[in-house]
C-alpha cells in the first residue's frame with residue numbers, strides 16, 4: 001500500500017534522497033536557554049575529558065582502560081583480568097541503567113552528554129560557522145564553483161579539523177595506554193613505536209571522517225543505542241515532543257484569523273531548519289532525533305514573537321500531551337529502577353570486598369611428602385603473589401583452619417604496587433591432621449598488618 005504524503009517520513013530518512021544519495025544537512029544556528037545550558041555542560045565535560053588523563057595517583061593515571069592488557073585503573077584501584085567478572089556485572093548493570101533511563105527520559109544522554117554530539121555541535125560545527133558562516137552561507141559556498149578563495153577556506157577548515165581530530169585521537173589513546181606511554185610515542189621517532197603511531201593515525205582519520213563528513217549518520221545509522229530506543233521508550237517516556245493538541249491544525253494565521261480554530265503552530269518550519277538530523281519533530285518520536293533541544297529553542301523563540309506561551313515543543317511524554325496531565329511514574333520505570341538498584345548494590349559489594357591480592361599456591365611439582373619426625377610431615381609449595389594495589393605492602397602467611405606450621409624463611413614478603421613475587425613455603429602437619437586417604441585440604445591465610453585479607457585453598461599430600 002502506498003503511504004500517504006503525511007506518513008512519507010516513515011519510509012525515508014532526511015539525510016538520503018530518493019536516489020540514495022546523501023543529503024547534506026545545514027542546520028541553522030539557534031540561540032536559547034537550552035543551547036546555553038548545553039554549552040556550559042559540554043565545555044565542563046570537555047575539560048574533564050581532556051584533563052583526566054593528566055591526573056595521577058601514586059604515579060598512575062586515575063582512569064586507564066587498557067583493553068589490550070585487560071588492565072583497568074579507576075581512582076587508584078587496579079582491576080586485573082581475574083576481576084573481569086565484576087566488569088561483566090557492571091556492564092549488565094550499565095545496560096539496565098541505560099534501559100531504565102531511556103524508558104524514563106528518552107535519549108537525553110545523546111543530546112547532553114554523548115561525546116559525538118558534544119564534539120560535533122560544540123567544537124566542529126561552531127568552527128565551521130565561524131569560518132564559513134551560518135547555514136545559508138555554507139550552502140552557497142558549497143554550491144559555488146571552485147575558486148582560489150574557496151580552496152583556501154576549505155583547506156584551512158579541513159587542516160584545522162584534522163588537527164583537532166589528531167588531538168582527540170591522542171586523548172582517546174591516553175585513556176587506553178596512559179599519558180606517559182602516549183608522550184613516549186609522540187616524542188620518539190615513529191619507528192620506535194610503530195604500533196602506537198599507526199593507532200594514532202587510524203584514530204585521527206576515523207575522528208576526522210566522522211566529524212567532517214559522516215556526522216549525523218553516526219547517530220542515525222551506526223549507533224546501536226539510537227536504533228534500539230524505540231523498544232526502550234513508550235507513551236510514558238519523557239522526551240522532546242511536539243504538543244500536537246495545542247499545535248494542530250497548523251498553518252499561518254492572518255491577523256483576522258487570530259481567534260480561528262487553528263493551532264499554535266504557524267508552520268514556519270524553524271524547528272526543521274535547526275535540526276542537525278533534518279527531521280520534523282512534529283511527526284512524533286523518530287529514531288533520528290538525538291534530543292539536542294535545538295527545536296525547543298527555535299520554537300520558543302517563535303512563540304515569544306507571536307505572543308503565545310512557550311513549550312509547543314518541550315520535554316513531555318505522549319500521555320502528558322494526549323491526556324493533558326503532569327508526569328506520572330510508570331510501573332515499567334519502577335521495575336527497571338528496582339532491578340538497577342539490586343544490581344548496583346551487588347556491584348558495590350563486589351567492588352568493596354574484592355581481594356587486594358591474587359595468590360596461587362601449589363605443591364612444588366615432583367616433590368613428595370617428607371617425614372621430618374615421628375609424627376610430622378612436610379610438603380613444599382611454590383607460591384605466586386600479586387599485589388593488586390598501587391602501593392607497596394607487606395604480607396605474612398598462616399594456616400587458618402588446620403593444626404600445623406607454615407615456614408616462609410622470613411617473617412613477611414614485601415611487594416611493590418602491581419608487583420608479583422614468586423617464593424616457596426613449607427607446611428608441616430602433624431599425622432593426626434592428615435587424612436588417611438586422598439589429599440588433606442586446608443586454607444592458607446594471607447595477612448596484612450595482622451589482618452586477614454585473603455585465603456587460598458591448598459592440598460597436602462600425605463605419606
Ligand code: SF4
Nearest residue numbers: 265266268269271299
Ligand atoms: S518552530 Fe514551532 S511554530 Fe514553527 S513549525 Fe516548528 S512547531 Fe510550528
Ligand code: SF4
Nearest residue numbers: 275289290292293295
Ligand atoms: S527533532 Fe529537535 S531535538 Fe530532535 S534532533 Fe531535531 S532538533 Fe534535535
